[in-house]
Amino acid sequence: MAHFDPASLAAAPISDAPAQELAWFAIRQPAVVRFLERRLWSADGDAFAVGLDAACRLHAAITLRDGLEPMRVDDRLLCEGLEMAPPPSLTGWVHDHCRAAPVVLTDAEEATVARLVAAVAWGFTAGRAVGGGERRIG
Secondary structure (H helix, E strand, O other): OOOOOHHHHHHOOOOOOHHHHHHHHHHHOHHHHHHHHHHHOOOOOHHHHHHHHHHHHHHHHHHHHHOEOOOOOOHHHHHHHHHOOOOHHHHHHHHHHHHHOOOOOOHHHHHHHHHHHHHHHHHHHHHHHHOOOOOEOO
């Protein structure tokens, strides 16, 4: 799995209109939203919200770094990512992101969010390796 620079992840802009940004992400990456929802949903929804926010920020950081949006991923790639060992740089960023969130996650929820966001990162990078017809931005 690729190395993820925490500085570039932290610097990824998030617009002043988060609802529009999340709606766009859900349209662009529906499998990611369903993947996170199936594994993180609980009565309070906090872990799902933090995981979805982290996935959106990761998507934005990869788009800015590469000048290309990640390919639309499917459940197969995301499940493959669950089997991969995440890079420490990404795991550390996710844990920092969880601790900075305006909600409190249990240690188990935080670990699950980190594992799932790492799987999403795998999906984004593996999708680029096997995909074609990417759309360049900027």
